[in-house]
Amino acid sequence: MSFIQIEHLSKTYKGKDDSVHALNDINLTIEKGEIYGIIGLSGAGKSTLVRCINLLERPCEGKILIDGKNMPELSEKELREERRKIAMIFQQFNLLMQRNVLDNVCFPMEIAGIKRKEARLRAKEYLKTVEIAEKAKAYPVQLSGGQKQRVAIARALASNPEIILCDEATSALDPQTTGRILKLLKQINEDYGITVVIITHEMRVIEEICGRVAVLDKGNLVEEGPVSEVFKNPKSKAAKRLLLTKELSEEGEENGLN
């Protein structure tokens, strides 16, 4: 059995007059220790999908099996425990603005009931891992986007997770910073064996660190497989379109540079 197994997952948002099918019958499997990418244009449902994995969104139908446990069936208490194994980083970083960097990293350990002294020691280690130890006493407002995301990654590590979900984690960053953050994620994946699930609309992110990729289009999973295959020989319209956008933007960048 795969580490993360999503079966027949559907999510519909019911409005007053109409309902929106955010996800239709999604099936996919993610293996332990891999970096898995989920790509799609905005509105494709990829954010909803990743938020179903830790049940920030409750699916309407289907199973989400993590290490054999079906997430929607868990009790509140079991769900909280399971969530501690699934860290998440966000596009907008979502740090506590009134706490300094060190205390932000301590937060998950506070939740887990780890003693303050030990938590602080561990937090300092995580800050070293993400190479931002010198900012321990700074407040989020004093940091750049890339630095904030490093702190968020340190916070994710602090819950000692088996999975890290990245919800457009590099979309608010410039290309150079994006590259550095991706490298850091790759290094964490290798050093700690943490499974990484990346949601993005940028082909480049998938290309740089993902092993396998799923393409979402209007709530449907239209293509899935190893990154090299999907990129070399895209079958779905959505994948072709994404590749085209990438080429165009690269051309644009080259023209801009020269």
Added chain:
Amino acid sequence: MGLTDIAKMLADGTKDTLIMVLLSTLFGYIGGLPLGVLLSVTDENGLKPMPALYMVLDIIINITRSIPFLILLILIQPFTKAIVGKSYGTVATVVPLTVAAIPFIARMVESSVKEVDKGVVEAALSLGAKKFTVITKVLLAEARTSLLVGVTIAVGTILGYSAMAGIVGGGGLGDIAIRYGYYRYETEIMIVTVVVLVLLMQLLQWVGTLISKKLDRRRG
């Protein structure tokens, strides 16, 4: 009445006013803070949406807030008497002041808590935090600057209300202003009393702003 008598009267009045205002603010927050949190949590976009409960609380708060303070003061006199034994004087005025303050404070707390970025709440939930932990360590902690601004506004409003209580013998500076300035046409005493009230308000605003600025980490 000599100058010393007037000075003593004003000093006593100031002391009474401060006691009334601070006690009412304290009791107002004991009731209003949990109520405000409950409102923000049970709201449809809250941590635990409970539309029916929210609607009931919402209506009760709107009703109590729309009753003019002076009417409320008289309306709940039997209640006040039952609690403190009499319906006039400094201590008795704390009761209607608290009753008026609770819904008003609850609304301010509600709006402060709702300002907290939903993403941060999600981050905490994704880390496996209990709802109660989210309330104390995320919602209230992140909203603290706004909550403190609210305290300043609450104290100021209660100070204004407390002066009104003078009409029914409520004690404090408002009482003096009404008794001497209004009933006895001693305009000077009234003016001095009002000046003292203005100074109190200024001081309060100044301290409040200072503390909330000092505690705000969102400015670099």
